[in-house]
Amino acid sequence: MTLFARFATYLNTVLDQLEQTGDLPPGLDRKGVTVEPPRDPAHGDLATNAAMVLAKPAGTNPRALSEKIAERLRAIDEVADVSVAGPGFLNMRLTDATWRAELAAIHAEGADYGRSDQGQGIHVNVEYVSANPTGPMHMGHCRGAVVGDALATLLEYAGHQVTREYYINDAGGQVDVLARSAHLRYREALGEDVGAIPEGLYPGDYLVPVGQALAAEYGDAMIAAPESAWLAPFRQRAVAAMMDMIRADLALLGIHHDLFSSEAALQAAGKPEAAEAWLREQGLVYDGVLEAPKGETPDDWEPVELPLFRSTQFGDDQDRPIKKSDGSWTYFGADLAYHYQKAQAADQLIDIWGADHAGTVKRIQAAVAALTGGKTRFDVKLVQMVRLLRDGEPVKMSKRAGNFVTLADVVEEVGKDVVRFTMLTRKADAQMDFDFAKVVEASKDNPVFYVQYAHARIASLGRKAQEAGLDLPMPDLSRLGTVELDLVKRAAQFPRIVEAAAHNREPHRIAFYLNDLAAAFHGWWNMGNDQPDLRVILPNDLVTTSARLFLSQGIGQIIRNGLALMGVEALSEMQ
Template sequence: MDVFGDFTGRVVKAVETLVENGKLPAGIDTARVVVEPPRDPAHGDLATNAAMVLAKPAGARPRDLAGLIAAELAASHDVVSVDVAGPGFVNISLSDAYWRGQLDAIVRAGAGFGRSAVGAGAPVNVEYVSANPTGPLHVGHCRGAVFGDALAGLLEFTGFDVTREYYINDAGSQVDVLARSAHLRYREALGADIGEIPDGLYPGDYLVPVGQALADRFGDSLLAMPESEWLPLVRDIAIDAMMDLVREDLDALGIHHDVFFSERSLTTGNGGAVAATIADLRERGLVYQGRLPPPKGQLPEDWEDREQTLFRATEFGDDVDRPLMKSDGSYTYFASDIAYHRDKYERGFRSMIDVLGADHGGYVKRMQSAVKAVSHGEADLDVKLCQLVKLFRGGQPVKMSKRAGDFVTLRDVVEEVGRDVVRFIMLTRKNDAPLDFDFEKVTEQSKDNPVFYVQYAHARAHSVFRNAAEVFPDIEFPLQSPGLAGLSAIADPAELALVKTLSGFPRLVETAALAHEPHRVAFYLHDVASAFHGLWNRGKDLPQLRFINAEDRASTVARLTLVQAVALVLSSGLGMLGVEPLEEMR
């Protein structure tokens, strides 16, 4: 049961009763009525804005209307008190019995607790990682990969039909550089002394196996070919090898995409989807030939004042119209991106999410304008930018990876600290905030390490179950709720506070999903773990609050029910984020 959804319904019902009794005019729209936690917990358990948003249409003063609503709510046996505060907020305090009912509902719901149908099966495309296929993934890709995958899991948990997608940037100059780099390693495999890797080519050792594979397949035949002949052969093989490497890196993080979409597929056959997209936009008057004003500040070296093929991005909220063709007649990256998002729209996606690095900030408005244009305003695009990750070891910056040549690979990080640590730590900051990752801090076993703190709470809950089974062998786990009467021992303020925190899980998950902010789940799980650890420690000083009392089976079952609710919520939240909920810590 969602406490906030429950009381939103009760507030709406109170308003409807006031209308029926002639105290309010008919036809009042309650769509903007919300119930949420008060800013100050001392003000109660819940607060509603009903009187504030309904006063004007009701022709009443907010505080007067708040008093009428409060009187209706106070009649419920679940409500201890209702107070009117400030200009007309209604604060509600609930009975201990109500919260014990919430505990009962959590355990009865089991793994389904917190799941929501708010997504109503709507298809959502989440595109993330989408790194150039020119080498192994680095730690910067790692954050976007974890964020995107956790967001996809969160959306699935709340009823959306999610497609996880990877856009392969296999067109353009960077894959030609990859081919030339692989050809150099091919020559090396044939025994040539290649010396130092020239500037402009990829220096990492990860291309050595590609060079050897080329040598095994082609022998020395590529040496006699001009570049125009060997380059497309080598490029295709090198891209496939790099994508295999990318998939292996993602698998190490527990990430698997549903769709891998090739950029090159957009230009096959007379310009393909890109040409078709530009033609469609031109027919609608959204593509024209024109000149752009020079950019502000110092002009880039490659800027030229010339007539160009331009997309009317300004008609859809962008700051300037955008070029679709380069001076050599080839398409810009933006042209391909428009066609790609048009393809998503034609596949049925009206909601699209792109997870990109922080250096793509200038991309946001132009792509949102493009999606509006190609979808006739039917689709929306949310671009989530992930800030940089800085690696440290004991406070000192981490040096570059020898395997990669000039960066730290994702695999290096995962192999050293483990998948779960990487995934959780990457979500301990909002995606657009910088994140420091210290190898020593993220592996220490202390309350200052958030992933340890949360996983230890889940493992501690299961240790309680194991200990309880020794004292009461007849108790079967997972527990069945003993019902409201059997939960009467849950009466201490700290216990009830923990129940209140657990009861907020459905609302937390739903709001995080709608905001596209999976870090909220990580923060919440830390709060749950903190409350649970605090209750454990409180039991050391107050024996009557210990989870297991060999002399009192009834109170033990009640408190084990609370512990099971903690384990359920932690397990669901961690699973949503792609982190294993451990039952033992070693």
């Protein structure tokens, strides 16, 4: 149980006691009651709004109620003082012994400090990346990949059961273009001079090995064959090759999915038809005619009867067709069936999409609400594109890819950890610049370096103590003063940050927290540069040295735990 959860329990006990004494009526809704750090640390260590939330339904004065709550909170051994502020807020200051015990708990729990049962085993499906299988991963996919992977790890740490899923869009026209592009490279592999890649085909050199493999398999049998003979097998083999490439690219970032779902397989299994039939039974799909496009109507527009999903019943601005006039499934119709399949295997769904898909959020949320009777929580996290810069100038395109910068190229240049951490330094829906020079800069303005350097500094302390041959006693934490205990207070925020980040589906909160914790540690370290008696290692005072090393190692544990959630290694040395 975290410190904050423990004090929430204490508070609930106090409120129960006040019900028993008649100071509060029984059965009041306590959902709005919180125990959290005050906005201004000068006010105390913990604050609660209990009196402000409960006074009105209890028919009493909030300040008078807060005084009664404060009186009982003061009797708790871990509480040093309780003050009433303003109209009835309560601020608690905890004993130094409480914070020393929390530091000991950080050491005792190690990698599990911050782990939570908040999720109660709820099964969450996180679908992320899901790039079209038409080429290698590029930096347009990278941010969503990192956000999705970090979110999945965070949710697991917070007590959820998680499935990481990749949806392969292998049923659309883009994979036919891929097959035609592969056929061109197949002819090239057999010695034909194909010249410049025609407009509309994929130009990247990454298809050269695919063409060579096809040449080895088919010989010249498919050169003069009609497209109807080679399109399907070439599509299948090209998609498989692209997915192998995509898996390898994702592995460079430490990303591995549990499940790969094929759109083509979904359609072959009749899942869209099953979803349509179920929705028709519920009266949520009907045959109707779409309204004419707003504004000037195109000359070739004709009213056509189509199966329409009643998405307006769920907050959308118009009903949506699930099939085209030729009988094929619309993107929405296929996505509807895919989410129907996912919802049957998970309690909650999360999709990580590029910001260019913002216009489809409402309709797919409406579909999930309809398909699950509103019982399945469904979040769509929109991720903005990343602008690649080098010293402030846009980065040139990749020769291998033809028209974009590959993820592999970026990871090779700056490393997995730099890429992953940087992708989480801003909210997912905020614009981001990725400047190759700045992300590897050794300065406090670079959070990747700043956090890693804090951990490396802590590791160096242990090495220095060992090299000096210091025979350290068991840590006497009473040697830790106010400044040191302030560091413990920051470290003790970690479990609360984890739960808040998981609840709000915002893994970037971990990066923000680690940057703040690293800043506090560096500040403490730098105090020792100005005042030698404040240094961690004091060869003439081994008792204080042992306590300060214990504190430093506790901070290092929190940094490791946070970086692990981000998929970033905690370095012990930096070049």
